Amino acid sequence: MNSTKFYRQLSSEYRTIAECEEGNDEKFELFKIAIKKLSSDYASLLKEPVEVNASTPTIIKETKKTDHKFQCPKRRFGRTNIDIPIITCGGMRQKQTWNVPDNFSQEDVEKECQKNFEAIICRAMELGINHFETARGYGCSEIQYGEAFRKLLKKWSRSDIIIQTKVRPFQTNEEFKKVLDISLSNLDLENIGYLDLFAFHGINLPKHLEWIMKPDGNLEVIKDYQEKGLIKWVGFSSHGVTPLILESIETGVFDYVNLHYHMLGSYTASGTNKTYEEKSNESGNHPCIVAATKKDMGIFIISPTDKGGLFWKPSQKLVELCKPFSPIDVNNMFLWHHKPTLHTFCVGAARATDFDEHVLSCIKYLKQLQKDDGKLLEEIFGNLRMKHPRQVLGDICGIDYVNRWWYGLPNCYESDTGINFTQIVWMWNLRKVYGMYDYVKLRMDFLNQNKLKWDYSKPLEENLTNANFDWVPGNAFDPHLSEQKIEDLLSNCPERRNIQKALKDMNTWFTDETTNFEKNPHLQTLLGFETGYNLQPDVPFPERS
Numbered sequence: 001m002n003s004t005k006f007y008r009q010l011s012s013e014y015r016t017i018a019e020c021e022e023g024n025d026e027k028f029e030l031f032k033i034a035i036k037k038l039s040s041d042y043a044s045l046l047k048e049p050v051e052v053n054a055s056t057p058t059i060i061k062e063t064k065k066t067d068h069k070f071q072c073p074k075r076r077f078g079r080t081n082i083d084i085p086i087i088t089c090g091g092m093r094q095k096q097t098w099n100v101p102d103n104f105s106q107e108d109v110e111k112e113c114q115k116n117f118e119a120i121i122c123r124a125m126e127l128g129i130n131h132f133e134t135a136r137g138y139g140c141s142e143i144q145y146g147e148a149f150r151k152l153l154k155k156w157s158r159s160d161i162i163i164q165t166k167v168r169p170f171q172t173n174e175e176f177k178k179v180l181d182i183s184l185s186n187l188d189l190e191n192i193g194y195l196d197l198f199a200f201h202g203i204n205l206p207k208h209l210e211w212i213m214k215p216d217g218n219l220e221v222i223k224d225y226q227e228k229g230l231i232k233w234v235g236f237s238s239h240g241v242t243p244l245i246l247e248s249i250e251t252g253v254f255d256y257v258n259l260h261y262h263m264l265g266s267y268t269a270s271g272t273n274k275t276y277e278e279k280s281n282e283s284g285n286h287p288c289i290v291a292a293t294k295k296d297m298g299i300f301i302i303s304p305t306d307k308g309g310l311f312w313k314p315s316q317k318l319v320e321l322c323k324p325f326s327p328i329d330v331n332n333m334f335l336w337h338h339k340p341t342l343h344t345f346c347v348g349a350a351r352a353t354d355f356d357e358h359v360l361s362c363i364k365y366l367k368q369l370q371k372d373d374g375k376l377l378e379e380i381f382g383n384l385r386m387k388h389p390r391q392v393l394g395d396i397c398g399i400d401y402v403n404r405w406w407y408g409l410p411n412c413y414e415s416d417t418g419i420n421f422t423q424i425v426w427m428w429n430l431r432k433v434y435g436m437y438d439y440v441k442l443r444m445d446f447l448n449q450n451k452l453k454w455d456y457s458k459p460l461e462e463n464l465t466n467a468n469f470d471w472v473p474g475n476a477f478d479p480h481l482s483e484q485k486i487e488d489l490l491s492n493c494p495e496r497r498n499i500q501k502a503l504k505d506m507n508t509w510f511t512d513e514t515t516n517f518e519k520n521p522h523l524q525t526l527l528g529f530e531t532g533y534n535l536q537p538d539v540p541f542p543e544r545s
């Protein structure tokens with residue numbers, strides 16, 4: 001896999017220098033030789049051809065419609081009737097900065113960053129990925145999209161592009177409208193004419209839904225913009241718990257939903273499902289998928305490759321379990337093959353080559369359907385999601401634990417401690433079953449940071465506000481809690497003895513500062529936690545200061 005990583009990084013740089021270096025330049029010639037060799041190695045490794053061409057345009061003003069051999073398949077996006085590509089270009093990672101002062105404009109964007117930004121959009125359009133998703137909360141992403149769309153629409157018609165942005169709900173319509181208008185201005189509404197898709201960004205707490213749905217709430221502002229032809233369809237995104245997402249869906253006012261739902265579960269929702277689906281062993285957002293399907297809503301899956309499990313940096317154990325495919329492949333195929341149908345998922349591209357793995361996954365998936373109608377995939381999914389977890393966790397904790405580990409666990413909004421019991425125990429399962437140390441370490445770092453902001457002397461609502469649980473919910477476990485307090489918190493949990501062991505184990509591995517297992521790679525290997533490979537280039541975000 002090292003050649004894969006090197007290929008992706010070098011090919012991205014090759015595209016960048018191709019238009020500014022002379023063909024007889026010695027450095028450029030070396031690049032051409034290296035890329036030709038690596039392209040061949042990469043194609044052989046993944047058993048599919050990947051074209052890299054110096055003449056491929058890297059800026060939108062040069063983009064022309066092509067008959068490129070791969071065109072991303074489309075699906076009907078619920079009752080919107082939009083033909084949406086099954087891969088979406090997410091705009092969170094390609095922008096220059098998160099920190100945007102009030103007077104920030106396109107003039108403050110570095111030329112190389114904007115060039116890379118437009119190369120990503122150009123590559124997406126070439127592949128038939130014509131859905132672009134961003135948000136007011138994504139730093140300067142909307143501003144850079146506005147500039148890119150001004151160029152893009154000189155070559156493509158407006159109907160060729162699907163534009164989506166998101167704005168978080170506010171307590172007052174005055175605040176909400178002010179931010180919404182900034183979003184539309186950033187995207188250059190005069191140029192794009194309208195938004196295809198608007199979403200309330202983050203119905204993460206009950207108050208957010210209340211602000212939208214109350215009489216004369218935020219939804220009324222959107223209805224007004226719809227009547228004016230400025231917004232076509234309205235949806236919502238959520239990093240919240242399953243019951244809140246279900247409540248939002250059941251209002252019937254939303255045309256689509258952006259949510260976390262992945263092959264191995266969701267860090268925001270797994271363990272929060274209050275309805276128990278023993279046959280599917282589903283502890284998270286599956287009921288939301290069913291409910292949204294019944295209402296003919298579009299279903300958009302958030303960040304499956306990264307937040308879904310860090311599948312670009314998988315454990316060696318997970319690599320073995322996914323063979324003959326990669327973890328990225330299997331996760332993608334799980335979403336594409338899912339019933340009820342999931343319509344699209346986002347790829348947060350930081351460079352034009354970030355689409356490659358997903359395009360190749362799609363080609364492999366279509367070929368596998370032709371070969372056996374997906375039977376091999378269903379065997380892999382069944383082993384990964386049911387058979388293997390039941391064997392591993394059953395041996396450790398007993399089969400009852402496998403079927404009901406989340407029963408009675410309080411989520412982080414239901415306890416005065418703010419501890420995210422559901423996420424911590426779910427991640428303990430991931431570590432034991434799949435060896436996913438790197439992913440669990442990343443998510444636990446967030447919970448440990450949240451824990452530092454928690455003050456037990458303050459009321460829950462004040463702590464929730466200070467902790468900012470909207471996007472990364474919950475605290476790490478606090479081992480200093482009394483035994484009686486822990487018993488009380490887990491009083492409704494039939495697996496509380498196993499849960500207590502899991503919580504203490506997670507604290508030892510990921511919270512206790514006196515222990516650092518990262519310094520003992522031999523122990524990680526012994527326990528099956530070693531990293532398989534890392535596909536992220538050494539420079540994760542190019543052209544950014």
